Amino acid sequence: MYTNAQYFAYNGTNVSIKVDINGIESFVPLDPANTDYINIMKLVANNQLTIAPAS
Amino acid sequence: MTITNDLAVFAGGAGGGMSFRNRLINGDMRIDQRNNGASVTASTTGTDVYTVDRWSYYTTQTSKFTIQQNAGSVTPPAGFTNYLGFTSSSAYNPISTDLMVGFQWIEGYNVADLNFGTTNAKTITVSFWAYSSLTGTFTGSLVGTNGSTFRSYVFTFSISSANTWTYITVTIPGDTTTFSYNTTNGQGLALCFNLGCGSNYQTTAGSWTSSNYYSVSGVQNIVATNGAKFYVTGVQLEVGSAATPFEHRHYGLELSLCQRYYSAGFVDYLTTYGAGSNAPAVGPICFPVTMRTTPTLTSSNVTYRNNSSGLSLTVGSNPTSFQPTWNVISTGYSQVSFNWSASAEL
Secondary structure (H helix, E strand, O other): EEEEEEEEOOOOOEEEEEEEOOOOEEEEEEEOOOOHHHHHHHHHHOOOOOOOOOO | HHHHHHHHHOOHHHHOOOOOOOOOOOOOOOOOOOOOOEEEEEEOOOOOEEEEOOOEEOOOOOOEEEEEHHHHHOOOOOOOOOOEEEEOOOOOOOOOOOEEEEEEEEEEHHHHOOOOOOOOOOOOEEEEEEEEEEEEEEEEEEEOOOOOOOOEEEEEEEEEOOOOOOEEEEEOOOOOOOOOOOOOOOOOEEEEEEEEHHHEEEEOOOOEEEEEEEOOOOOHHHHHHOOOOEEEEEEEEEEEEEOOOOOOHHHHHHHHHOOOEEEEEEEEEEEOOEEEEEEEEEOEEEEEOOOOOOOEEEEEEEEEEEEEEEEEEOOOOOOOOOEEEEEEEOOOEEEEEEEEEEEOOO
């Protein structure tokens, strides 16, 4: 389960998604071959998850 | 006298070569980096639960199984020291949309030579040791994907004696139906063991079919019996129409193969200087081996010194290392210690 998703930026550029995966804070790279990134993008496409902008 | 057969075994079967006959990794369930022998369960649905390395569990219902290396502490079959155990937590009858399955995805690179999806598809053989508190007919399946759609082949196997290790071999013809199986670093083929699934995931055994199926009607659904056990080890998937002895690889080699998909470590008092947000650390931390793709990173047991906070782990565009950063509140040196894990599972 993916919750609390937010882009994480380094030097002004989004480099990953900070997200809780089954309750554990995780950093998911913006890599289309990463399984978590694939799952997150499916949830976003289905309006089941929103990724907040980087703070 | 069976010189021909013995030579075939010695040469490693039809897969060619004496090593790397087994396309599965950690088929003897020795390596358990995540859980170190502890029991896991699925508290959520829709995401994979990782058990021993490379083996996962997927479920549409929470808390139906506990999964553990050497669950129940039975004696493994001769030649093995570990097994993976699934234990049913309740008596549950699956509805049509339910799916509970233990499986391992094989990376596309490692099955590309099977030529699945072409007229040159090779026959493969799956072999394993199975143990259950139940008897009767059980099911497994081989599932392939092109990234969006699936092909699958459901097979049955029989366990006639309860609480006894039974050696199973299943020969599966290659899939000659035109289909673009993944042959790079994505999901290639999955070997699956059915633990309980509904009619939506049932088909006819013994032939390749479109979509992803895992069982047939009327066989054992392990989830339907409270306390039912299904244990497995020595799982091998190889080219050819005959099973060869399980390929025992050196521990260090098997661990390296696992670390392409998951690795973990501890960083002790990493030090930087100067205040600011996302202050750079002293340098990247390398993974033990190059990972399958850029991994998901997590940290735990984080300890700071000198007014620091907010550890973040970033990974570049390559799957070889990551960069820790954190917020340094005051000037001077700042230190952080933490455990990290990196997952590039399929």
